[in-house]
Amino acid sequence: MLTRNLIRNSKFLYSKLKQPTRVIRWNGQVSSQVNVPDGVVSALVGIVGKSNVSTAEAVREQHGHDESYHKTAMPGVVVFAQSTEHVSQIAKLCNDNEIPLIPFGTGTGLEGGVVATKGGVSVDLTKMDQIVAVHAEDFDAVVKAGVTRQTLNTYLRDTGLMFPIDPGADASLCGMCATSASGTNAVCYGTMRENVLNLEVVLADGTVFHTAGEGRRTKKTSAGYNLTNLFVGSEGTLGIITGATLRLHGIPDATAAAVCSFPTVQQAVDSTVQVLQCGIPMAKIEFLDEVAVDACNKYSKLDLNVAPSLFLEFHGSGTSLEEQVSIVDDLCKMNGGGDFKWATDADEKSHLWKARHDVVYACTALRPGCKPYSTDVCVPISKLAEVIVKTKEEIDKAGVIGPIIGHVGDGNFHVFFPVDQDNEDEMKVIKGLSEKMALLAISKEGTCTGEHGIGLGKRHLLEKEVGSGYNVMKHIKKSLDPKGIMNPGKIFF
Amino acid sequence: MLTRNLIRNSKFLYSKLKQPTRVIRWNGQVSSQVNVPDGVVSALVGIVGKSNVSTAEAVREQHGHDESYHKTAMPGVVVFAQSTEHVSQIAKLCNDNEIPLIPFGTGTGLEGGVVATKGGVSVDLTKMDQIVAVHAEDFDAVVKAGVTRQTLNTYLRDTGLMFPIDPGADASLCGMCATSASGTNAVCYGTMRENVLNLEVVLADGTVFHTAGEGRRTKKTSAGYNLTNLFVGSEGTLGIITGATLRLHGIPDATAAAVCSFPTVQQAVDSTVQVLQCGIPMAKIEFLDEVAVDACNKYSKLDLNVAPSLFLEFHGSGTSLEEQVSIVDDLCKMNGGGDFKWATDADEKSHLWKARHDVVYACTALRPGCKPYSTDVCVPISKLAEVIVKTKEEIDKAGVIGPIIGHVGDGNFHVFFPVDQDNEDEMKVIKGLSEKMALLAISKEGTCTGEHGIGLGKRHLLEKEVGSGYNVMKHIKKSLDPKGIMNPGKIFF
Numbered sequence: 001m002l003t004r005n006l007i008r009n010s011k012f013l014y015s016k017l018k019q020p021t022r023v024i025r026w027n028g029q030v031s032s033q034v035n036v037p038d039g040v041v042s043a044l045v046g047i048v049g050k051s052n053v054s055t056a057e058a059v060r061e062q063h064g065h066d067e068s069y070h071k072t073a074m075p076g077v078v079v080f081a082q083s084t085e086h087v088s089q090i091a092k093l094c095n096d097n098e099i100p101l102i103p104f105g106t107g108t109g110l111e112g113g114v115v116a117t118k119g120g121v122s123v124d125l126t127k128m129d130q131i132v133a134v135h136a137e138d139f140d141a142v143v144k145a146g147v148t149r150q151t152l153n154t155y156l157r158d159t160g161l162m163f164p165i166d167p168g169a170d171a172s173l174c175g176m177c178a179t180s181a182s183g184t185n186a187v188c189y190g191t192m193r194e195n196v197l198n199l200e201v202v203l204a205d206g207t208v209f210h211t212a213g214e215g216r217r218t219k220k221t222s223a224g225y226n227l228t229n230l231f232v233g234s235e236g237t238l239g240i241i242t243g244a245t246l247r248l249h250g251i252p253d254a255t256a257a258a259v260c261s262f263p264t265v266q267q268a269v270d271s272t273v274q275v276l277q278c279g280i281p282m283a284k285i286e287f288l289d290e291v292a293v294d295a296c297n298k299y300s301k302l303d304l305n306v307a308p309s310l311f312l313e314f315h316g317s318g319t320s321l322e323e324q325v326s327i328v329d330d331l332c333k334m335n336g337g338g339d340f341k342w343a344t345d346a347d348e349k350s351h352l353w354k355a356r357h358d359v360v361y362a363c364t365a366l367r368p369g370c371k372p373y374s375t376d377v378c379v380p381i382s383k384l385a386e387v388i389v390k391t392k393e394e395i396d397k398a399g400v401i402g403p404i405i406g407h408v409g410d411g412n413f414h415v416f417f418p419v420d421q422d423n424e425d426e427m428k429v430i431k432g433l434s435e436k437m438a439l440l441a442i443s444k445e446g447t448c449t450g451e452h453g454i455g456l457g458k459r460h461l462l463e464k465e466v467g468s469g470y471n472v473m474k475h476i477k478k479s480l481d482p483k484g485i486m487n488p489g490k491i492f493f
Numbered sequence: 494m495l496t497r498n499l500i501r502n503s504k505f506l507y508s509k510l511k512q513p514t515r516v517i518r519w520n521g522q523v524s525s526q527v528n529v530p531d532g533v534v535s536a537l538v539g540i541v542g543k544s545n546v547s548t549a550e551a552v553r554e555q556h557g558h559d560e561s562y563h564k565t566a567m568p569g570v571v572v573f574a575q576s577t578e579h580v581s582q583i584a585k586l587c588n589d590n591e592i593p594l595i596p597f598g599t600g601t602g603l604e605g606g607v608v609a610t611k612g613g614v615s616v617d618l619t620k621m622d623q624i625v626a627v628h629a630e631d632f633d634a635v636v637k638a639g640v641t642r643q644t645l646n647t648y649l650r651d652t653g654l655m656f657p658i659d660p661g662a663d664a665s666l667c668g669m670c671a672t673s674a675s676g677t678n679a680v681c682y683g684t685m686r687e688n689v690l691n692l693e694v695v696l697a698d699g700t701v702f703h704t705a706g707e708g709r710r711t712k713k714t715s716a717g718y719n720l721t722n723l724f725v726g727s728e729g730t731l732g733i734i735t736g737a738t739l740r741l742h743g744i745p746d747a748t749a750a751a752v753c754s755f756p757t758v759q760q761a762v763d764s765t766v767q768v769l770q771c772g773i774p775m776a777k778i779e780f781l782d783e784v785a786v787d788a789c790n791k792y793s794k795l796d797l798n799v800a801p802s803l804f805l806e807f808h809g810s811g812t813s814l815e816e817q818v819s820i821v822d823d824l825c826k827m828n829g830g831g832d833f834k835w836a837t838d839a840d841e842k843s844h845l846w847k848a849r850h851d852v853v854y855a856c857t858a859l860r861p862g863c864k865p866y867s868t869d870v871c872v873p874i875s876k877l878a879e880v881i882v883k884t885k886e887e888i889d890k891a892g893v894i895g896p897i898i899g900h901v902g903d904g905n906f907h908v909f910f911p912v913d914q915d916n917e918d919e920m921k922v923i924k925g926l927s928e929k930m931a932l933l934a935i936s937k938e939g940t941c942t943g944e945h946g947i948g949l950g951k952r953h954l955l956e957k958e959v960g961s962g963y964n965v966m967k968h969i970k971k972s973l974d975p976k977g978i979m980n981p982g983k984i985f986f
Contacts, residue, residue: 137766138873138904160770180715191713193722194687209961212940216958218871219903220684221940222673222726223947224955224984225966229686229722233715250772273630277653279743279810281774317772317820320813327810378711380631410712411631447705447714454716462717465709468702472973473718479972480965491717 035119036076040097044079044121047089052080052127063104063114063122067169069373069421069430070112070456075102075122082127084144084200084208084242091240091485092206094121100488101204103236105175106148108167110374111455113179113235117489125174128242131155139248140197140217145174145241152246161248164189167451168357174199174241180233182451184284184356187276187409188315189249191451192232199231200243204481208242217245230476235453236487238480252315255283256325257343257352260332261307265289265392268308269385271328271335272408276381278331280324284313284353285409289392291366292359292403292416299362300355305338310408311356360416363403367418373427375434375457377441378412378450387444388413391437398429412450439464454491462491528612529569533590537572537614540582545573545620556597556607556615560662562866562914562923563605563949568595568615575620577637577693577701577735584733584978585699587614593981594697596733598668599641601660603867604948606672606728610982618667621735624648632741633690633710638667638734645739654741657682660944661850667692667734673726675944677777677849680769680902681808682742684944685725692724693736697974701735710738723969728946729980731973745808748776749818750836750845753805753825754798758782758885761801762878764828765901769874771824773817777806777846778902782885784859785852785896785909792855793848798831803901804849853909856896860911866920868927868950870934871905871943880937881906884930891922905943932957947984955984 044053054060055077064074076099081087094101100120107114116122125145131152132142136159143152150170152163167176167183175181177199182191189195197219198212210216211227231238262268265287272285287310288296294306310332314324329340343349355362364372379387388404395402395415406413415437417430438448438461448454448461463470474492477484537546547553548570557567569592574580587594593613600607609615618638624645625635629652636645643663645656660669660676668674670692675684682688690712691705703709704720724731755761758780765778780803781789787799803825807817822833836842848855857865872880881897888895888908899906908930910923931941931954941947941954956963967985970977 135873135875137875139769140873180719182713186713190687193719194683203965207961207964209965210959211962213959213962215938216940217873217938218905218940218943219874220675220679220871220905220943222942222944223940223951223958224726224962225731225969226673226686226722226726227959227962227965229719230969233717233719238718250770252772276632277743279745279808315772316813317816319816320809323810323812378713380628380633380710381712382628382630412711412713445708445710447709447711447716449715450711450713451715458716465716466703466706466720468700469704469706469717469720471700472696472702472720475972476718476723476969479968 036099036121037097040093040099041077043093044077044090047093048079048081048086052082054078063107063124064116066107066109066112066114068110068112068457069371069419070115073115073117075116076119078122078124080124080127084202087123087202087240087242088206088208090121090123091202091204094485095204095206095483098483098485101240101485102487103178103240105145105172106169108169108171109175109179109455110452111457113453113455113487113490115456117456123240125172125242132243134159135217136161138217140245141248142217142243142245143173144243146172148172149176156248160251162251163246164249165192165195168360173246174244177232177241177244178234178236179453180451182407184286184407186407187285188281188283193229195247196228196232196244197247198245199228199241201231201239202242203239204483204486233453235455235490237477237491238486252283253317254321255349256314256321257349258312258340259304259309259352260312260337260340261305261309263307263336265308265388266385267335267337268310269381269408271310271332271337273381274331275328276409278327280328281315282312282409283315284311286311286356287406287408287413288359289388289404291401292363292405295362295366295403296355296359299365300351300358302355304341311352313353359405363416364418366401369420370418371421373417373419373430374414375437376412376414376450376452377437377446377448378410379441379444379446381411383444383446384408384411384413387440387446390440391415394433394436398433400429400433402433410450411446456490459491459493529592529614530590533586533592534570536586537570537583540586541572541574541579545575547571556600556617557609559600559602559605559607561603561605561950562864562912563608566609568609569612571615571617573617573620577695580616580695580733580735581699581701583614583616584695584697587978588697588699588976591976591978594733594978595980596671596729598638598665599662601662601664602668602672602948603945604942604950606946606948606980606983608949610949616733618665618735625736627652628710629654631710633738634741635710635736635738636666637736639665641665642669649741653744655744656739657742658685658688661853666739667737670725670734670737671727671729672946673944675900677779677900679900680778681774681776686722688740689721689725689737690740691738692721692734694724694732695735696732697976697979726946728948728983730970730984731979746810747814748842749807749814750842751805751833752797752802752845753830753833754800754802756800756829758801758881759878760828760830761803762874762901764803764825764830766874767824768821769902771820773821774808775805775902776808777804779804779849780899780901780906781852782897784894785856785898788855788859788896789848789852792858793851795848797834804845806846852898856909857911859894862913863911864914866910866912866923867907868930869905869907869943869945870930870939870941871903872934872937872939874904876937876939877901877904877906880933880939883933884908887926887929891926893922893926895926903943904939949983952984952986
């Protein structure tokens with residue numbers, strides 16, 4: 001009761017408080033950071049309990065960065081929500097007091113989405129870790145915000161089902177919704193966009209709603225606007241995703257894996273296009289340039305041919321698998337591909353794909369003591385070889401190490417630069433290369449980001465890419481978050 | 494130049510005009526119909542030329558209804574746009590003068606989307622019929638608003654590609670975007686939601702923009718909000734879709750078709766669930782109840798077993814097809830399915846699926862002189878048998894004919910009532926049944942419409958279904974169409 005009153009009165013208690021504001025230097029830019037008044041901190045304690053509110057520097061520091069190169073900016077306070085009702089009350093409190101509110105899942109993002117550039121409240125959702133329901137017959141699962149993809153897949157083990165989207169990190173599923181994550185399986189199973197049936201969302205004013213209506217979990221709906229896909233990829237700027245209903249898929253009967261190397265990037269990409277044109281339902285088709293292959297060999301103790309290569313995975317039942325493999329083998333050979341290196345048993349397959357998934361560590365290990373600076377772009381597949389080749393030329397010209405890894409079936413690729421983030425000159429070179437890559441992709445009917453998001457680092461590119469759509473996005477943002485408290489400074493300046 | 498000046502000055506010319514308003518009776522409700530002032534009609538002539546503006550009653554009548562039971566309400570004027578620039582100028586004119594603007598494709602919708610309940614301007618997009626580009630290597634095509642799906646597929650014939658979404662009618666592709674169409678292939682290829690890469694849209698104020706940025710056609714993007722999927726399914730209420738970039742798919746090497754009958758609805762649905770759980774990539778898996786099968790037998794001269802049945806289509810390459818067919822055959826038999834009736838040659842396959850596609854005519858023919866009243870709902874597949882059985886009981890209790898046809902793999906089904914639309918008592922009974930069906934679906938975690946849309950007939954159900962999301966939708970509508978001119982009275986009252 002005390003809590004409710006506190007919340008009810010929060011507007012009157014705090015809205016007139018002059019919020020202490022201080023100007024800080026942020027990545028070379030000036031930013032106005034809103035600290036959180038003591039009264040609001042007390043009200044947060046009233047909502048979630050003392051042990052779930054922290055102003056300790058170590059906790060704030062941990063919540064002030066993700067896995068990207070973006071510098072840490074700490075929130076004023078971190079609050080650990082345990083329920084949707086908590087999140088709703090926290091949002092209302094922050095909205096009434098015009099305090100920034102930043103959702104935090106696992107902090108594994110790659111574009112600075114959780115960095116508290118304007119201070120405020122970081123709401124940590126990891127304690128909301130319930131798997132609410134699995135409807136095996138309907139191929140869906142309902143989870144709360146803190147459940148990670150590996151936790152869900154472990155839980156599903158006995159059902160014969162899986163959630164296939166795999167961005168690499170063991171990210172929270174609702175965080176993956178917020179960033180529209182994808183990864184190696186997208187060529188077969190789509191991205192989060194195709195795999196979310198419903199979202200539970202808390203708006204800035206504390207309103208709780210479900211994008212498709214409470215409890216709904218149909219594969220299709222034509223009832224009103226598709227709010228689900230509006231919130232998927234909104235990066236916390238429209239509301240906080242506190243729960244999700246996700247599509248599940250059957251675990252395939254059989255899988256096969258292989259690596260094939262090619263004389264040139266073009267031939268690897270040509271093979272991919274032809275494989276897709278033949279309608280082969282590839283589970284994964286990943287490109288690694290020779291620098292990345294070399295890094296894998298060293299880090300994961302493989303002996304792959306150091307050349308542009310495709311890592312392939314096939315899913316299916318026995319006979320169809322053999323047929324798929326045979327067609328792909330033929331197509332790769334026609335394009336100058338070397339002999340397939342087959343992973344025949346489970347251990348070998350697992351080792352091969354672990355090597356692919358560890359590629360970011362492998363690339364980082366190319367320069368001991370450095371951290372990875374990761375960026376991604378996406379283009380129509382017909383432009384991919386050209387864009388990769390030009391990017392490699394730029395990397396060589398700059399004299400830096402920049403292995404290229406691509407979800408080639410989607411036209412999406414990454415460069416993982418191992419970089420000394422404290423060396424300003426070096427960072428300038430890498431940022432310049434990242435910028436050139438993004439502008440090149442935009443000039444080739446592509447996007448400056450296929451899966452990392454706009455976050456902090458690509459805001460200046462968004463309007464260039466989407467034109468008048470930028471204002472449409474801002475109108476929508478304004479209509480749902482009029483005070484601009486939801487993850488401010490992300491997507492838009 | 495004259496035209497440009499006309500438009501530029503339109504605000505001053507007409508905004509002060511008092512628009513003649515008359516109160517009309519509309520489906521038993523009172524509606525305020527805005528007629529179009531002569532000055533606006535002249536300005537429209539200035540934009541598109543005299544031959545492309547019509548106030549003839551026959552033309553207005555044709556544009557005042559779709560293929561649904563909803564009564565005709567004529568627009569004040571019909572204008573045939575020939576370019577996006579035309580649509581932009583028309584929108585600006587209507588917005589300045591607060592005149593309703595209704596996009597018109599092929600008029601094949603099923604929920605009254607084009608009915609001019611509030612009068613205004615119907616903008617016919619059929620003359621914008623350019624296929625702008627086909628990028629075979631990238632599996633995409635760019636079309637303007639008037640291109641229909643069959644026209645595109647005919648054009649694609651030599652590329653080995655196809656656009657698979659098939660709602661039955663030869664609808665315009667942009668109309669299919671606007672209504673988020675799907676149909677028999679959705680179980681395999683998804684709905685429009687999964688198959689649109691970019692949209693060209695004209696907003697109420699005449700702004701032209703591309704939901705993913707002009708010219709962009711990547712399979713994935715994380716750059717800002719997913720405006721593409723916000724406009725897919727928005728039923729003309731947020732803007733007019735004047736162009737689309739669509740995903741294409743390879744035409745399968747081989748196809749096979751079969752019909753299998755079952756003792757009960759439950760057994761047909763159980764077979765479907767098991768087939769999907771086995772990961773069989775069914776191209777189509779359609780349910781027909783015994784009433785619909787009987788109608789098909791009579792209309793299409795088939796001799797199918799009159800029982801709940803599945804119509805199946807398999808796509809694949811030779812070997813994988815055989816394997817799929819064999820597994821599905823086994824599963825159906827385990828669930829009491831009768832012998833498969835195979836369509837072995839191309840003619841037989843085509844005859845079988847033509848019969849399925851003609852089912853609406855077959856059902857209508859059960860009562861000569863009547864028209865079809867079609868409604869659809871969608872539920873999680875585990876609830877499907879129960880909802881179909883209850884619906885059949887209600888239909889029997891009411892003593893009417895109501896064949897049931899379902900896209901069973903998606904949990905989506907239709908009833909096609911052959912009805913005398915002039916008989917008010919009969920219409921009341923059918924509307925009552927349709928309402929019960931929708932409420933039943935909503936009570937079973939489902940939606941009142943899986944593919945027809947909210948349009949006119951299900952507006953009263955939307956808030957019940959989506960709860961607080963209804964206000965979120967209205968906020969978005971208001972932010973993009975503040976004067977409410979875009980297809981008013983659809984989705985919302």
